[in-house]
Amino acid sequence: MGGKSQPEYPGASQVFALGGKTLFWSTASPRMDPSDMQEWPISYEELTPYYNIAERIMNVSKGYTQDSTLTTIMLDILRGSGFPEVTELPTAVDLSATKFGQVHSNALFSSIAFLGSALNLRPFDLAVNARAVQILSENGSATGLRVMTPDKKSYHIRAKTIVVSASTWETPRLLLHSGIQGKAIGHYLNEPLQKRCHR
Numbered sequence: 001m002g003g004k005s006q007p008e009y010p011g012a013s014q015v016f017a018l019g020g021k022t023l024f025w026s027t028a029s030p031r032m033d034p035s036d037m038q039e040w041p042i043s044y045e046e047l048t049p050y051y052n053i054a055e056r057i058m059n060v061s062k063g064y065t066q067d068s069t070l071t072t073i074m075l076d077i078l079r080g081s082g083f084p085e086v087t088e089l090p091t092a093v094d095l096s097a098t099k100f101g102q103v104h105s106n107a108l109f110s111s112i113a114f115l116g117s118a119l120n121l122r123p124f125d126l127a128v129n130a131r132a133v134q135i136l137s138e139n140g141s142a143t144g145l146r147v148m149t150p151d152k153k154s155y156h157i158r159a160k161t162i163v164v165s166a167s168t169w170e171t172p173r174l175l176l177h178s179g180i181q182g183k184a185i186g187h188y189l190n191e192p193l194q195k196r197c198h199r
């Protein structure tokens, strides 16, 4: 960001927080269009099962916008203006009522709700204020993480399997800083909704 053609956001800051950007998002969750991925090393078909899992967990449906007057008017205008394929906006909103002991009071999905549901499956440890600074490896296999507290104390966390999901900038930065190379790392950077909005 920040090139001459891009808007600037003075005072904007990057937030590091449990829950990530889903703490702030609007919960609209359209899939990327297959045409956006033509130059990608993976196909839309390969992503489809993961879209399906994510949408099930996030309660994505078109129910929230269906039948809304604003949506109906917008869809009519767009369909009559050469966009016959437009549909209601999919949103990650839990529309189920609380019943049979299942609480559905948290309508809007955030990763925090996801961690809460995971606790119902099995216990896990959660380290907050622990910034990953290096992925440790031996003989080409990951062995753990080096993390740092805000007062710069360093700790090692051992792990057999590591999933790096620190977002668009930090994931490739962490991998490259740890000496982990890969053709796709640092390329194809994309944040779907913002990209669509800027078109």
Ligand SMILES: Cc1cc2nc3c(=O)[nH]c(=O)nc-3n(C[C@H](O)[C@H](O)[C@H](O)COP(=O)(O)OP(=O)(O)OC[C@H]3O[C@@H](n4cnc5c(N)ncnc54)[C@H](O)[C@@H]3O)c2cc1C
Binding pocket: 015, 016, 017, 018, 019, 020, 021, 022, 024, 025, 026, 027, 028, 029, 030, 130, 131, 132, 133, 165, 166, 167, 168, 170, 174, 191, 192, 193
């Ligand atoms: C205001 C706003 C509205 C949005 N609205 C929408 C929307 O309606 N629809 C949509 O599709 N998208 C929307 N987005 C974008 C969407 O929220 C993000 O694209 C998505 O959440 C990114 O998920 P992620 O898991 O890749 O990264 P993140 O959600 O950013 O999660 C990364 C996590 O990693 C942590 N982290 C980063 N670096 C480290 C490190 N070194 N060590 C340990 N932890 C680390 C961060 O603290 C964060 O918790 C919106 C975003 C914003 C800010």
